[in-house]
Amino acid sequence: MIRSDSASAFITTEHEIAGTRSSGPEARRSAADAALSRRSVRAYRDVPVTDDEVRQLLTLTGRAPSAFNLQPWRFIVVRDQATKDRLQAAAYGQKQVGEAPVVLAMYADMEDTMAHLDEVVHPDLPAEKKAATIAMLERNFGSMTAEARGVWANTQANIALGYLLLIAESEGFHTSPMLGFDVAATKGILGVPAHATITALVALGHGAEDGFRSHRHEVDRVARFV
Amino acid sequence: MIRSDSASAFITTEHEIAGTRSSGPEARRSAADAALSRRSVRAYRDVPVTDDEVRQLLTLTGRAPSAFNLQPWRFIVVRDQATKDRLQAAAYGQKQVGEAPVVLAMYADMEDTMAHLDEVVHPDLPAEKKAATIAMLERNFGSMTAEARGVWANTQANIALGYLLLIAESEGFHTSPMLGFDVAATKGILGVPAHATITALVALGHGAEDGFRSHRHEVDRVARFV
Numbered sequence: 001m002i003r004s005d006s007a008s009a010f011i012t013t014e015h016e017i018a019g020t021r022s023s024g025p026e027a028r029r030s031a032a033d034a035a036l037s038r039r040s041v042r043a044y045r046d047v048p049v050t051d052d053e054v055r056q057l058l059t060l061t062g063r064a065p066s067a068f069n070l071q072p073w074r075f076i077v078v079r080d081q082a083t084k085d086r087l088q089a090a091a092y093g094q095k096q097v098g099e100a101p102v103v104l105a106m107y108a109d110m111e112d113t114m115a116h117l118d119e120v121v122h123p124d125l126p127a128e129k130k131a132a133t134i135a136m137l138e139r140n141f142g143s144m145t146a147e148a149r150g151v152w153a154n155t156q157a158n159i160a161l162g163y164l165l166l167i168a169e170s171e172g173f174h175t176s177p178m179l180g181f182d183v184a185a186t187k188g189i190l191g192v193p194a195h196a197t198i199t200a201l202v203a204l205g206h207g208a209e210d211g212f213r214s215h216r217h218e219v220d221r222v223a224r225f226v
Numbered sequence: 227m228i229r230s231d232s233a234s235a236f237i238t239t240e241h242e243i244a245g246t247r248s249s250g251p252e253a254r255r256s257a258a259d260a261a262l263s264r265r266s267v268r269a270y271r272d273v274p275v276t277d278d279e280v281r282q283l284l285t286l287t288g289r290a291p292s293a294f295n296l297q298p299w300r301f302i303v304v305r306d307q308a309t310k311d312r313l314q315a316a317a318y319g320q321k322q323v324g325e326a327p328v329v330l331a332m333y334a335d336m337e338d339t340m341a342h343l344d345e346v347v348h349p350d351l352p353a354e355k356k357a358a359t360i361a362m363l364e365r366n367f368g369s370m371t372a373e374a375r376g377v378w379a380n381t382q383a384n385i386a387l388g389y390l391l392l393i394a395e396s397e398g399f400h401t402s403p404m405l406g407f408d409v410a411a412t413k414g415i416l417g418v419p420a421h422a423t424i425t426a427l428v429a430l431g432h433g434a435e436d437g438f439r440s441h442r443h444e445v446d447r448v449a450r451f452v
Contacts, residue, residue, distance in 0.1 A: 028256045028258070029256065029257075030254045030255065030256060030257070030396050030397075031255075031256070031257040031260050031286075031389075031392045031393040031395075031396035031397075032254070032286050032393055032396060032397060034257050035286040035287075035289040035290075035389060035393055036286065036289060038289065038291075040291060051451065054449075054451075055445050055449075058445045058448070058449050059445055060257075060258050060261040060262065061261075062442045062443060062445070062448065063261040063262060063264065063442060064261075064388055064391075065264075065266060065391060065403055066440070067405050069440045069441075069442075071442060071443050071448070073448060074448050074449070074450075075448060075449040075450070076449070076450050076451075076452055077449055077450070077451045077452065078452045079451075079452070080452050083452055119443070119447070120443075122440070122441055123441060151377055154381055155380055155381060155384045155425075156384070158381045158382070158384035158385050158387075158388070159384050159385075159387050159388040159391075160388065161384075161385050161388065162290055162384070162385040162386065162387065162388020162389045162392070163257075163261060163388045163392055165290075165291060165385075166257050166388070166389055166392055166393075167257045167258055167261055167392075169257075170256050170257035170258060171256075171257075171258060177291055179293050190452070199381075214292070214295045214348070215295075215348055215349060216288045216289060216295075216297060217288060217297050217345065217346075219281050219284045219285055219288070221345070222284070222288065222297070222299060222300050222301060223280075223281075223284050223300070223301040223302070223303055224300075224301070224302050224303065225277065225280075225302075225303045225305075226302055226303065226304045226305070226306050226309055226416070
């Protein structure tokens with residue numbers, strides 16, 4: 001899939017990066033290398049991920065672009081084993097939920113966002129401009145149903161999910177994003193509001209396996225040049 | 227926002243990376259640095275982006291994780307000036323659409339995906355397992371409305387959008403993702419099927435401005451630790 005005959009240098013071949021795969025924060029890689037090396041990992045070693053590391057990952061994830069700067073993404077960082085065990089049951093027994101040192105529940109909460117628009121308008125704006133921006137956002141999103149704006153918010157949260165997975169890999173962590181779980185049960189366990197959309201559960205830690213490499217479309221199957 | 231008192235090393239402060247900001251493929255940065263430095267850029271220099279560079283970006287973007295390996299994302303790579311001019315009009319005159327050397331129209335096409343499920347099941351699977359996987363996917367997604375599975379496909383495409391923006395920045399390009407455009411007009415100009423969802427228009431090139439830095443939520447505003 002990765003063309004080894006490329007004239008340009010910025011795609012490293014899989015062969016070249018294979019020897020550099022590691023699993024500590026010492027192993028910083030470019031986003032390109034991280035995209036090539038990343039696989040979903042479902043078995044984890046008993047190596048801790050610190051709260052400080054999680055905070056830094058989430059700070060970086062929070063730099064993802066967001067229309068109108070709304071940042072509707074929210075996170076629950078789960079390391080309590082009893083909670084992880086309950087989540088594992090809600091995720092149909094997927095072992096990485098109980099085994100990874102950290103499970104991130106990522107969700108989009110547009111109602112919380114709408115209730116605090118003052119937090120997302122730029123603090124340097126003059127008061128009048130701030131009020132006008134808030135009024136515009138209330139008009140735009142207020143005219144949508146809560147469900148429709150929730151769908152929209154979840155697209156934004158998925159951009160941030162792409163950031164999170166790539167940054168974690170780049171920094172030497174392994175991840176497994178999951179969409180297979182009982183939504184109502186998961187919301188109940190974590191106290192996620194009913195109106196919110198769970199973007200994904202993400203197991204985070206240091207892998208005990210290489211993970212499975214998916215085959216992917218060639219560029220010409222998914223892209224057209226105009 | 228970025229804590230300079232952090233004990234861990236992997237967040238570079240903005241001050242530290244400011245001096246390294248550059249705009250050529252020679253400037254490979256980690257995903258973390260790219261997340262910190264990236265801003266939406268709306269003015270572009272007359273510096274080309276080659277088809278080979280675009281192909282490599284899209285190859286890397288196509289490594290984004292995708293549930294069931296469906297990869298419902300599709301791209302139209304626009305460099306024809308007349309087409310960019312028409313797109314600019316459909317995007318309410320946003321100047322980066324006409325000015326950037328490349329505009330990527332990214333969309334999610336779940337109907338194309340469903341019509342070619344044989345392309346996404348792993349080629350190494352035995353024929354029987356392939357058929358069972360395709361039948362499962364047809365059942366799961368076939369029971370949804372086309373609209374509902376289109377919404378789902380667009381969440382997946384947004385993960386890939388996060389990849390694209392971060393990888394482009396990491397490799398020294400600048401981008402501006404846009405959601406503000408007339409959807410029907412844009413689909414008409416580009417020949418995007420009516421059932422598809424346009425994930426974003428993305429201007430891609432080498433910036434002529436630094437871009438605007440959004441302020442972001444503190445981690446404790448968006449995350450809860452359990």
